[in-house]
Amino acid sequence: MTSVFSEGFYKAIFDGCSDAIYVIDPQSSRILDGNTRAWQDLGLSREQLLQHSVVSLQNDVENLEHWQQISAQILLNDSFTFIGRHCHQNGAFFPVEVYTSVIELDGQKVFISIARNLDLTLSQREEFRTRDARLTYALNEAVDGLWDWNIASGEVFFSPQLKRMLKYLPHEMEPSVETWVESLHENDRERVLRLIDDHLSGRIAAYEAEYRLRNRMGEYIWVRDRGRVCERDEQGKSTRVVGMLHDISQSKKLEEKLRQQASHDHLTGLLNRRAGYIHFKKQLSYAQRYEQQFTLCLIDLDHFKSINDTHGHLAGDIALKHFVSLLSDSVRQSDTLMRWGGEEFLLLLPKTDAQSAKLLIEQLKDKVQASPVSLDGREYSYTFSAGLASFPGHSMDMDGLINSADDALYSAKASGRNLVMISYNCSDIEQAELF
Known part of the structure; x- marks a missing residue:
């Protein structure tokens, strides 16, 4: 036809x-x-x-x-x-x-x-007059991801926005509580499940947690999750929980950035003096507990003021970063280099005695001297002086070790610079049998 x-x-x-x-x-x-x-x-x-x-x-x-x-x-x-x-x-x-x-x-x-x-859609606007329709719209269009858990059946409604947040397609994500549990980061899972169980059993008034959740691409995002029991049976047992999931990845990145800025030197990226003290204390405590040798080295760049005076402070910054790059590429993974102030650095050498540390620092000194930095289009060679002190030979505590290393550094500077010296201040312990 x-x-x-x-x-x-x-x-x-x-x-x-x-x-x-x-x-x-x-x-x-x-x-x-x-x-x-x-x-x-x-x-x-x-x-x-x-x-x-x-x-x-x-x-x-x-x-x-x-x-x-x-x-x-x-x-x-x-x-x-x-x-x-x-x-x-x-x-x-x-x-x-x-x-x-x-x-x-x-x-x-x-x-x-x-x-x-x-x-x-006029018909949709008409439906908004009912409470259930408004709730349905909220579940589908809210900025945050919403979930609705039927505890008896184990089914969970994941809102479209929650799926979008986790990069799933609309038909994906099995609507079960196991889908959510399996997506929890393994380091967060036990804590989060304990919190939601505490709420279901009435030990806490509401469920709230921050944790990492795996998306469709296998990547983890940080979320803030809040929920509350909205239905109970005649015996008072929880039967339904609803909640809201909010992506806080950006705020977590900012938080980490601020934490980094508070504990690290902005120029070199090394631990600053405040955070360095905390790390030093932990390292020394470990050496004390397990009776291990521990050496620290105070390093000061020689004639650094002349670099700033001749080439400017920007050139001085370039020289500092050049120095940090050379040392960071050469020290062991277990060692820690931190900026102590100005052109002064502190290097922690766990499981290392003073003589072994001196050999290592001598090698680093030779490397620095043989690796000039480019300033204003010209190669500029520089050196450093260093003072060493060890636990337990020179002191049993942090302040004592720092003072001993500082004395050794002063001696290296006074003796002509470009030298590595071990502190002459030995405690009685050094005369006894060491660990």
Whole structure:
């Protein structure tokens, strides 16, 4: 039977549809065509629309690799429903429900996507008058990921935003509590499960935890998770818990950056003096507990003031970083180099006696002297002096070791610089049998 409808009729339906319609290339996600509603919803002209792709228009499709995963699912099932957010030309986002199907056009498969702008859906606005509809909307569109756990069945509703947060596709994530438990970082799992059990049993009023959660790509993000029991049975046993998951990865990175800045020298990246004292105390305590030799070395760059006076403080900074790079590449992994102040550094050498440490520092001194730094286009050679003190021979405590090493450094400087000297201040312990 011959169709009575002309091509113009179908064109009129295409352009007159109240929902946006897109024709999409399955491989590249490029927009091949769109109806009037499509470009109007996005604040674009037709020509501008055809310069875009799903990756550039859909906020919840991160990149081409992500699109290809979605495309494979569409081709496998011949249809696909997706809740996401489209990007308007003015930078705002609006929620859409996208239904995609596969058709053949001139021997090639293309996607036809019908996108309903949920902000413009009158029926949805009508549904908002009921409490359940408002709750449903909140669960689907809230910025934070929301979850709803039915304890009896073990089922967990993961909101679309929670799935997006963890880079899952809408149909992915098995809706079970095991999905969540298996995604917990192994170092956080016991603590988090204990906290939620404390809340379920009534020992704490609410569940709250910060922990690492594995996303679809196998990477861990930091989250803040809060929840509360909302239903109990007649015996008072918890039957349902709802909660909210918030991505705090950025704030954790900032927190770590601030912690790094507080404990490390901003120029060299080494531990600063305040954090160095703490680390020194731990290292010495370890040596005392296990009766091991422990040596510290105070290092001071020779004639460093002349570098600043001749070439400027920026050149001095370059020389300091050059020195730190040379030593950091040469010391053992167990050793710790820290900036003690100005051009003075402290090197901790665990499980090392004074004589062995002196040999190591002599080698480092020769390396530094043979490795000039480039300042103002010229090679500049410099040296350092060092003073050594060891536990238990020179002192049993931290302050005593530092004073002994400082005395040895002063002697090296007074004797002509570019020298490594061991403290002559030996306690009575050194005369006895050492560890």
